[in-house]
Amino acid sequence: MIDKSRKWLKFRIFIVFVVFIMMTVAISARAYQLQILKNQRLSQLAERQYRRVISVVPKRGVIYDRNREEMAISIDVDSIYAEPIKISDAYKTAKELSPILKMSEKELAEKLAVKRPFTWVSRRVSPDQSIKVRNLKLSGVDFIKEGRRFYPNRETAGNIIGFAGLDSKGLEGLELQYNDYLKGETTYSIVERDALGRIMSHGLRQREEQTGNDLVLTIDKTIQYIAEKELKEAVDKAKAKSGVIVAMNPKTGEILAIATEPQFNPNIFWKYPSSSWRNRAVTDCFEPGSTFKVFLAAAALEKGIVSQKDTFFCENGSYNVAKRTIHDTHSYGWLSLQDIIKFSSNIGAGKIGEKLGKERLYEYVRKFGFGERTGIDLPGETPGQVRPPNEWSQIAVNTISFGHGVSVSAIQLISGLSAIANKGDLMKPYIVKQIVSPEGKIIKEFSPQVVRRVISEKTARDVTSIMKTTVLQGGTGTKASTDGYEVAGKTGTAQKPNPSSGGYFKDKYIALFMGFTPADDPNVAIVVLIDEPKGLFYGGDVAAPVFKKVAEETLHYMGILPTKIVAQDSPTPPKALSKPKGSDGLRKDADIKEEGTVKSEKFVMPDFTGMSIRQILRMIHDSKIDIRIIGSGRAVEQSLRPGSIVNDGEKCWVKFQQPS
């Protein structure tokens, strides 16, 4: 009995031993599987983990203006990361960090409580925050340098440059367009790290700087600033919805400035509505109105349909075509081609259009670059809208002749204008001159590019001389006439189309002026667009004065000396034929008068020596001193002695020189 039970006891203990043997075998087999069969895969994964890839935002390249002035730079700032494994009390740490980083305690604690070896706490903090967190000496909380984008000129050129997001991804403007060049190689800190993110003693490797390439723009910061300053003033004054100024070197297609209103500060882009981010000069299109007559004239002259001497009967201001009536602001009888442009007669333009025919009109509209993208290196360009002639209504040949029924962008308009200024060659507009590697090597260079010859040199000259009359006495653009520089230009006032009714708004206008100067050898072509001005709304009233200011300041800045204009015997306005058309509230000649009388005030002339153009422009922004800029760099000379008492509106020449 005892023996038998003893035997069973031994058997049961043996079973326990067998179970143990089975478990030992299972563990051995599993160890074999992990260590031999999966050896490679697992050690790879482990290796990858040690090479903890903290992707560090690379330093983006710098964006310079044409004079190598910084427009966008990257600065090293601290990013805070945590090693939650090292943090014993996530809530305590979160509580201490919360007020400094302005993050909720709960959010922080959640981040810190997850047992990961690495997590970002707050990226790109301010130096002040960094110091405060450093002073807390929290274990498991550490810092790494990251690049942060900084736009030193704030709003200036914001709509051109755009901005880059937190992860150094270009989101708007040039930052987006040239992101691949600017961003540089994403740097990973490929040091071997332990789970606390500390560099292991073996295999230490420093993070290599992988800066992106720099951009050198065609933009000139000073001209950009001038354009923005004048645009803002004009838009504010006219209580307009928005505005655009584009300045271009008509001979090369280089964009010198694109000012847009409203502006935004790319340093804090998220605080602005996204509608203010875009570059309206490129993304938005509008009906060009009477500015389009210039291209009509060019086509008609080029085709020999119309000669300078031909006259057209302008129906005394009212012309019925296809059951509709075209009006002129003033009634005219017989007008020459030149006067049709000068006085901006819609009826006259329509008649030229009729004579030219829709096929040829369409041909030249397209030749000047309308209806297709210019290919400018900015994102979101609109092609505008130009319908093929077989879709035109009967009246379209008339209306398109004076710029209604087509839509164009400001970039297209200035490119077309520049083709005339450039003796017939259409240039491709561009905004980046060079892409330069961090070592200073030019990686890519953009040079002027002729798209096509649009009109002959002779036609270009003829159109230019017609355009010159616009700013002369009696023309629609007299307010664009500059002191000392000859201007070739054209006004435009376009009613805005109403997309819901298909017709036009009765009270919403776009006021335009486009021109180039000096007319015969232009340094700059400028388009001014004021969208929905209140009160005065004519291009000649609202946009032309802006052109004048921008053109003058730009030429002075460029150091182009004013030439005395040889008095041309401009034709006196054909007053006999002109009679006011007051009935529909349109402009009477009498309305065109100097805007108010400026009160005379006296100022003490400041000493500008050593100041930059921007500083001076800022300083005198509120006063009425008329500063004329010559050259660039730092102020070395001024025509009015510092300390002298000057009258309101007095001119002062300031000469600038690049510091040697």
Added chain:
Amino acid sequence: MRGKSGFDYILLLFTLLLVGTGIVMVYSSSAIMASGKFNDGYFFLKKQILFAVVGILMMIGVARIDHQLYRKIAYLILGMSLLSLIAVLIPGIGVKVGGSTRWLKMGPFSIQPSEFAKLALIIYLASSLANKEKNIKKFSVGILPHLIVTGIMLCLIIKQPDMGTSICIAAIMFTLLFAAGVRLSHLSLILLSAAPIVYFLIANIAYRRERILSFLNPWGDPSDSGFQIIQSFYAFGSGGVFGRGLGEGKQKLFYLPEPHTDFIFSVIGEELGLVGILLILAAFFIFVYRGISTAIRSSDMFSTYLALGITVLIGLQATIHMGVTVGLLPTKGIPLPFISYGGSSLVLNLIGLGILLNISSQIKKG
């Protein structure tokens, strides 16, 4: 010692080898952490050496005490153990570390009553089962009292909470009941009625549920709940056949949680490779083999059960620890006997070895 076979020196030798390996591995896995935490890379090494010395001295002492003594004072030992478990739960007496109250402060040291409880329960069960040998088939005699005593102990330990020890204790009870020859139907009944309780304990506590889920699919969320076990896989995987070499492991550098206690086997796998793993397994196998043979060769039931209980205690903890680290079992914080850092565990396991040695020394020759 006439007529006796003397101490089981093989058992002693291999155990001391494990303790020695443990000291080395505790240092290797804790040095960097310790130098960061305590500014002393030898912090854990020094303490582990001290524990080993204390443990070995106690083992030598215990090996000279006739183990039959414990049969007489089994209830005293059990009572002391239960009291200390209750004391731990009294606020102010028990020391709370990382959410668990497992320690009693004794001068400069903290001891874990639950480690003592394991040995106390084995002594109680061995004595009680030996006493009730004749009526072991009766549920009320063979099972019920043991179930109640173990149940009380389990409740106290789960309260700490210490799931690892709880499972050990339950498993030891089952093994001893099984060895003592209770009806299998009774055992199955206990298992079936325990199942809902176990399920309740797991499913209702988020971190336990997460551990089970991450055990079933560790790669489901490798950065979070599956983090520990995946880090352990990396350790074994990186080790290969011969390992990175002693001290060369990277996983202990804060990737593995508790590399000097709960995941020391992973560190061994990484640094000493499959060879090291198999040697450790072999050492434990020899320990268990010698322990089982001591149990079988012992002439009286108490000695048999006691030897078996101690052997199973060591073998089971080792198996669970190794099973967890290789991903065969859900994550449980159980130290590897003789190797992992920890004073109470090392000293108590060495005391257990002393008892085992004493049993082996009293086996009659032939």
